[in-house]
Amino acid sequence: MLVFFSTPAKSDHIVGGELVMRPQSKAGSYEVTLVQFWDKNNLQEPTANGQGNRDEFAELFIYRKRDNEFMQQVRVQYISSEPIPYQNKACANLRSLNTVIGTYNGNVTLSDQDYNDPDGYYIVWERCCRNSDINNIKFPGEMGMVFYLEFPPVSTRNASPQFSSPNGQYICSNRSFTMNMSASDPEGDELRYSLVTPYQGYTSPNVINGNNVPKAGYPLVSWENGISLANTIPGPKPLAIDNAGQLTVTANRLGLYVFTVQVEEYRNGRQIGLIRRDFQLLVIDCNDDQPEQPVIMLNATPVREVLFCPERPVTLETESSEDWAYQWQRNGLNIPGAVAATIAVSDTGVYSVVKSYTKKCSRDTSSLVVNVALAPPIEAVITADKQVICDGEVSGLLANGGTVPGGLAISWSRDTQVLEETRPMLQVKDQGSYMLKITSEATGCSGSDTLLVTKESLTVSLPEKKGVIEGSKTTLRPIISPLGATYTYMWSPSDGLVSANDARDAVVAPLVDTEYTLMVESMNGCQAQASTQVYVIDKMHIPTSFTPNNDGHNDRFEIFNAKDQILEIRIFNRWGEVIYASNGYSVPWDGKYKDNTPVPAGSYPYLIKTAEMNLNGTILLLK
Numbered sequence: 001m002l003v004f005f006s007t008p009a010k011s012d013h014i015v016g017g018e019l020v021m022r023p024q025s026k027a028g029s030y031e032v033t034l035v036q037f038w039d040k041n042n043l044q045e046p047t048a049n050g051q052g053n054r055d056e057f058a059e060l061f062i063y064r065k066r067d068n069e070f071m072q073q074v075r076v077q078y079i080s081s082e083p084i085p086y087q088n089k090a091c092a093n094l095r096s097l098n099t100v101i102g103t104y105n106g107n108v109t110l111s112d113q114d115y116n117d118p119d120g121y122y123i124v125w126e127r128c129c130r131n132s133d134i135n136n137i138k139f140p141g142e143m144g145m146v147f148y149l150e151f152p153p154v155s156t157r158n159a160s161p162q163f164s165s166p167n168g169q170y171i172c173s174n175r176s177f178t179m180n181m182s183a184s185d186p187e188g189d190e191l192r193y194s195l196v197t198p199y200q201g202y203t204s205p206n207v208i209n210g211n212n213v214p215k216a217g218y219p220l221v222s223w224e225n226g227i228s229l230a231n232t233i234p235g236p237k238p239l240a241i242d243n244a245g246q247l248t249v250t251a252n253r254l255g256l257y258v259f260t261v262q263v264e265e266y267r268n269g270r271q272i273g274l275i276r277r278d279f280q281l282l283v284i285d286c287n288d289d290q291p292e293q294p295v296i297m298l299n300a301t302p303v304r305e306v307l308f309c310p311e312r313p314v315t316l317e318t319e320s321s322e323d324w325a326y327q328w329q330r331n332g333l334n335i336p337g338a339v340a341a342t343i344a345v346s347d348t349g350v351y352s353v354v355k356s357y358t359k360k361c362s363r364d365t366s367s368l369v370v371n372v373a374l375a376p377p378i379e380a381v382i383t384a385d386k387q388v389i390c391d392g393e394v395s396g397l398l399a400n401g402g403t404v405p406g407g408l409a410i411s412w413s414r415d416t417q418v419l420e421e422t423r424p425m426l427q428v429k430d431q432g433s434y435m436l437k438i439t440s441e442a443t444g445c446s447g448s449d450t451l452l453v454t455k456e457s458l459t460v461s462l463p464e465k466k467g468v469i470e471g472s473k474t475t476l477r478p479i480i481s482p483l484g485a486t487y488t489y490m491w492s493p494s495d496g497l498v499s500a501n502d503a504r505d506a507v508v509a510p511l512v513d514t515e516y517t518l519m520v521e522s523m524n525g526c527q528a529q530a531s532t533q534v535y536v537i538d539k540m541h542i543p544t545s546f547t548p549n550n551d552g553h554n555d556r557f558e559i560f561n562a563k564d565q566i567l568e569i570r571i572f573n574r575w576g577e578v579i580y581a582s583n584g585y586s587v588p589w590d591g592k593y594k595d596n597t598p599v600p601a602g603s604y605p606y607l608i609k610t611a612e613m614n615l616n617g618t619i620l621l622l623k
């Protein structure tokens with residue numbers, strides 16, 4: 001027998017709770033949560049000397065269902081607590097109703113070798129004792145409690161159902177009462193609800209903690225005389241629960257009543273899990289005075305249906321007065337902190353507001369429900385004539401094909417700068433990121449689309465003119481920007497064109513002076529062109545010798561028809577030393593070198609550079 005709490009303390013502050021189990025990403029790893037509902041009036045926080053009844057941790061025990069064999073022990077640590085909001089604060093204060101949710105959390109690894117029994121397993125937490133002022137069971141202050149959960153073998157990946165957080169509520173005698181006690185299931189398994197008798201378990205005022213000894217079932221609490229599972233809370237309409245997890249009751253006997261909601265989990269028609277929640281409800285004699293029913297409004301207009309968009313939450317409101325208190329609900333559950341006359345709504349659901357008096361305890365009243373849903377998305381689609389425009393071009397952008405119904409406002413922007421155009425068509429001549437925003441004037445919801453328009457600046461250049469020696473050919477090489485792109489080419493005219501007319505570089509051999517034009521087109525359809533004048537030059541005639549003897553005949557190294565052809569000429573001696581150099585050849589060489597000193601007779605190599613080629617040769621100087 002093991003005791004797992006450092007300081008034994010009665011648990012009369014615990015008024016209910018349940019267990020939750022969730023698989024983690026790692027195979028065989030599970031998160032286990034113990035949820036407790038506390039009466040804060042009886043709650044004693046731990047002190048430095050170990051006093052207090054709020055446990056710092058709890059021990060849970062896992063058993064095999066088939067034979068109740070003990071399998072494993074799990075320790076869960078206290079994590080946090082939060083108050084349960086009461087929708088009628090005046091009555092809650094008058095009756096000292098102050099309930100808190102406490103959460104314990106831990107992790108456990110379940111191996112597939114050990115947890116493979118098809119009948120499954122169960123987890124329990126036992127504690128004594130219940131609060132002594134419960135009216136429907138015998139000796140409540142001496143009765144323990146058991147929180148219980150069943151789960152399948154680990155080969156069936158499963159998360160247990162999870163109860164929704166309860167509202168802070170009480171029952172008015174002889175008044176119809178409903179309360180949401182539903183659960184949700186992550187896998188969408190079928191959930192079946194029922195009311196069952198709470199477990200008493202094996203703890204007692206002398207043994208307040210559970211242990212790991214195998215047990216063949218758990219004893220139930222003993223009902224008071226006249227009480228049974230069929231009338232856990234007695235009245236003309238006893239406590240019941242429907243298939244959706246809604247509790248209903250019309251009670252006629254004042255007091256505090258404990259009960260247990262059981263949720264069975266079915267998959268493919270087979271039960272795979274089970275959870276139980278212990279809970280308590282108070283029946284009081286309510287003042288018949290009741291506020292008028294609150295009306296939920298939007299923009300000062302009563303509403304039953306509201307559409308909103310995530311980027312623009314709506315604010316629901318009801319009439320405000322210092323005499324009234326409010327508690328907003330979503331899907332039947334109190335929204336913590338939503339106690340003003342207004343509420344900002346940013347989630348879908350069924351909303352209502354409970355209205356009560358601030359200074360006296362009486363019956364409260366609830367508004368009609370308002371269904372809040374997401375507005376249909378606003379369609380916003382940009383289509384364009386061209387996403388790449390050329391210099392001087394204009395592209396037309398259309399909003400939703402150019403047709404936008406009334407009640408929708410259009411705005412255009414380029415690179416975050418809002419444009420003046422508000423029609424469905426926008427003419428653009430500049431590159432940038434264009435955004436279309438279409439806004440519903442009724443809901444304020446909007447849709448948007450963005451389109452990047454780029455501009456291509458294509459340029460091509462050729463020399464203004466170029467000479468070609470008669471009977472020879474030359475190559476025209478354009479300079480195209482931007483580099484690296486794919487282009488198509490078209491040269492014209494075809495006269496004298498040696499290469500293909502769609503080649504990038506054109507080889508030409510015109511017979512007469514001709515202007516050639518190149519048209520360049522990019523993959524995006526942008527075009528640019530350039531032209532060059534190709535003129536025909538008579539052939540140069542280079543002599544093989546000359547005689548610089550001042551006899552007036554062949555005294556210089558004359559190159560005939562050299563005008564506009566020679567870019568540079570150099571003449572060398574036998575040792576490779578430049579003895580004559582000239583850009584162009586306007587003054588032919590006269591056979592002299594430094595200080596006009598005649599050079600000896602002999603052969604002198606030369607290099608002639610033209611726009612098309614380099615000519616190497618030798619000139620013989622004779623004396």
